[in-house]
Amino acid sequence: MINKLIDKIKKTNAPIVVGLDPMLSYIPPQIVKHAFEEYGETLEGAAEAIWQFNKGIVDATYDLIPAVKPQIAMYEQFGIPGLIAYKKTIDYCKEKDLIVIGDIKRGDIGSTSAAYAAGHLGHVQVGSRSYAGFDEDFATVNPYLGTDGVKPFADVCREEKKGLFILVKTSNPSSGEFQDRIIDGRPLYEWVGEKVAQWGEELMGDTYSYIGAVVGATYPEMGKVLRKLMPKTFILVPGYGAQGGKGADLVHFFNEDGLGAIVNSSRGIIAAYKQEKYAFVGADNYAEASRMAVKDMIADIAGALSGR
Amino acid sequence: MINKLIDKIKKTNAPIVVGLDPMLSYIPPQIVKHAFEEYGETLEGAAEAIWQFNKGIVDATYDLIPAVKPQIAMYEQFGIPGLIAYKKTIDYCKEKDLIVIGDIKRGDIGSTSAAYAAGHLGHVQVGSRSYAGFDEDFATVNPYLGTDGVKPFADVCREEKKGLFILVKTSNPSSGEFQDRIIDGRPLYEWVGEKVAQWGEELMGDTYSYIGAVVGATYPEMGKVLRKLMPKTFILVPGYGAQGGKGADLVHFFNEDGLGAIVNSSRGIIAAYKQEKYAFVGADNYAEASRMAVKDMIADIAGALSGR
Numbered sequence: 267m268i269n270k271l272i273d274k275i276k277k278t279n280a281p282i283v284v285g286l287d288p289m290l291s292y293i294p295p296q297i298v299k300h301a302f303e304e305y306g307e308t309l310e311g312a313a314e315a316i317w318q319f320n321k322g323i324v325d326a327t328y329d330l331i332p333a334v335k336p337q338i339a340m341y342e343q344f345g346i347p348g349l350i351a352y353k354k355t356i357d358y359c360k361e362k363d364l365i366v367i368g369d370i371k372r373g374d375i376g377s378t379s380a381a382y383a384a385g386h387l388g389h390v391q392v393g394s395r396s397y398a399g400f401d402e403d404f405a406t407v408n409p410y411l412g413t414d415g416v417k418p419f420a421d422v423c424r425e426e427k428k429g430l431f432i433l434v435k436t437s438n439p440s441s442g443e444f445q446d447r448i449i450d451g452r453p454l455y456e457w458v459g460e461k462v463a464q465w466g467e468e469l470m471g472d473t474y475s476y477i478g479a480v481v482g483a484t485y486p487e488m489g490k491v492l493r494k495l496m497p498k499t500f501i502l503v504p505g506y507g508a509q510g511g512k513g514a515d516l517v518h519f520f521n522e523d524g525l526g527a528i529v530n531s532s533r534g535i536i537a538a539y540k541q542e543k544y545a546f547v548g549a550d551n552y553a554e555a556s557r558m559a560v561k562d563m564i565a566d567i568a569g570a571l572s573g574r
Numbered sequence: 575m576i577n578k579l580i581d582k583i584k585k586t587n588a589p590i591v592v593g594l595d596p597m598l599s600y601i602p603p604q605i606v607k608h609a610f611e612e613y614g615e616t617l618e619g620a621a622e623a624i625w626q627f628n629k630g631i632v633d634a635t636y637d638l639i640p641a642v643k644p645q646i647a648m649y650e651q652f653g654i655p656g657l658i659a660y661k662k663t664i665d666y667c668k669e670k671d672l673i674v675i676g677d678i679k680r681g682d683i684g685s686t687s688a689a690y691a692a693g694h695l696g697h698v699q700v701g702s703r704s705y706a707g708f709d710e711d712f713a714t715v716n717p718y719l720g721t722d723g724v725k726p727f728a729d730v731c732r733e734e735k736k737g738l739f740i741l742v743k744t745s746n747p748s749s750g751e752f753q754d755r756i757i758d759g760r761p762l763y764e765w766v767g768e769k770v771a772q773w774g775e776e777l778m779g780d781t782y783s784y785i786g787a788v789v790g791a792t793y794p795e796m797g798k799v800l801r802k803l804m805p806k807t808f809i810l811v812p813g814y815g816a817q818g819g820k821g822a823d824l825v826h827f828f829n830e831d832g833l834g835a836i837v838n839s840s841r842g843i844i845a846a847y848k849q850e851k852y853a854f855v856g857a858d859n860y861a862e863a864s865r866m867a868v869k870d871m872i873a874d875i876a877g878a879l880s881g882r
Contacts, residue, residue, distance in 0.1 A: 290699070298701075307701035308700060308703075309707065311701070312700045339680070339682060339686045339690045342689065343689040343690070343693035344707055345693060345708060346654065346657060348707065349654060349657055353653070372647070373679065374679050375745060375812075381647040381650065382650060382651070385653060385656070390617075390652055392615050392652075393610060393615035393619070394615060395616075397617050399654075408716050409718070409752065410752060411741075411748070412748035412749055412750070412751030412753070413748040414746050414748040415744075415746065433719075436683060436718070436719050437683060438683035439722055440719070440721040440723070444718060444720055445718070447757040447765065449756065449757055449762075450756075457752065457755065458752065
């Protein structure tokens with residue numbers, strides 16, 4: 267799957283991923299209204315609004331981008347109906363040949379991680395048959411439990427040709443509280459990054475590993491160090507746009523080959539019509555605003571990369 | 575909710591929690607057979623088998639125990655039908671007045687943690703109405719992202735009178751890889767423990783905080799240190815039984831008041847009928863074996879506590 271991701275990045279010339287993290291407040295009133303008319307002000311109604319909203323954005327952007335990253339929490343908050351919308355979104359994006367990065371940040375002891383891995387990336391056995399529960403292409407994983415919490419995910423990736431992005435340095439303001447603490451002269455995130463590179467060595471694609479890392483755009487200097495420490499590791503970079511990361515900050519996350527990173531933007535794209543810059547299209551045309559924001563983001567990153 | 579948990583522990587004299595972590599291989603053949611007859615060898619069939627299995631165990635043990643801890647991964651692996659069984663299990667346990675600890679190990683940046691917190695412990699707004707998606711009483715949380723990943727959970731707990739157990743030192747073999755690394759002379763898990771105690775100070779119940787910690791039974795010496803470091807923090811202790819923790823190891827997790835810890839056993843109780851000791855009851859009476867295993871576990875811990 268990492269080979270396919272890289273192919274698609276080359277074809278689209280867009281090392282970006284659209285974060286499908288819908289909040290009800292992002293969804294244009296007409297979509298919410300239709301959904302509530304059909305299902306009432308219920309969890310089902312919210313899930314329908316989210317699904318219709320996502321579908322509009324995917325339809326308007328899928329030819330420009332290699333991948334999407336639905337954040338499962340935004341669906342899980344609406345209980346079972348929300349998770350049905352999550353699954354519907356995954357299936358629809360795959361129909362459109364988009365790569366789906368499930369932002370699930372799971373991670374547990376071995377047998378439990380194995381269950382998460384089966385449910386999200388692999389198959390689960392039921393009697394004589396086997397099923398894929400959610401069937402994302404990549405999943406994000408939390409490393410706090412160490413190797414035996416990650417290995418079951420890696421095992422499923424080997425079998426299914428899927429991939430991981432493991433949290434190394436997250437984009438949030440307090441990520442440094444533990445991740446930046448110094449251990450034997452180096453911050454924890456470097457030790458985690460080194461482990462990610464090691465885990466990845468055993469699961470190489472053509473040029474990059476199936477096991478990637480998450481490093482926030484909000485910490486470009488750390489991204490620079492981690493880029494060198496994990497040369498064969500693809501980096502998923504959240505925090506661009508709404509969280510404060512800028513195009514110029516992103517160059518450090520890429521290798522000399524112009525590859526090695528994929529930058530996520532969520533709110534900046536899916537709620538673009540709410541920004542002054544794109545407001546002229548109106549809420550009815552929210553998906554068109556998303557398309558413009560994708561194009562602007564691609565240009566911003568291309569500009570930064572060509573200028574280095 | 576921490577006050578209610580403590581009340582129930584005192585009433586039952588059982589500082590234990592039954593881990594409802596069903597694997598299809600644990601479920602007696604007759605239950606699986608009935609479920610497959612009704613739903614086929616499908617995800618729905620697997621979910622039905624899990625639910626019937628859980629119901630049997632809950633019916634046979636609810637009067638002896640204060641709480642259950644369903645591990646969501648074991649349900650999530652069966653996709654949407656599995657999660658419906660998770661929700662059904664939660665609701666049924668609450669009907670039986672059991673406290674439900676959702677072992678979800680979620681944790682993300684602020685706005686995303688807020689969505690998880692709303693979905694699992696709180697309410698989500700849909701138009702003019704609000705809904706509880708999963709509605710557990712406690713949730714486990716991963717601390718790797720620091721304060722701003724935990725705060726949204728704490729905020730919901732304050733509002734809903736619910737609680738958390740934050741991963742400090744996990745029970746798995748490789749937990750030390752990052753958690754034991756030395757920072758300024760002390761292991762990372764102590765720094766996390768100290769933070770958990772601090773976070774908890776702002777959310778105190780009558781004697782213990784609403785914010786608890788997870789510390790594995792497999793590391794009793796570390797439990798001893800953490801017990802002193804976090805005197806007002808209730809400790810959820812996984813790893814008893816199948817993972818290797820013994821009753822005698824557990825005394826270190828309790829305070830002088832005989833409280834402060836709740837010990838989880840999953841396989842050792844729910845699959846008790848597969849152990850030599852209880853096999854005589856037969857697979858048809860699996861729930862009776864679980865009841866015996868609960869009683870033995872209570873006696874083991876009481877013995878260890880009275881002997882100290």
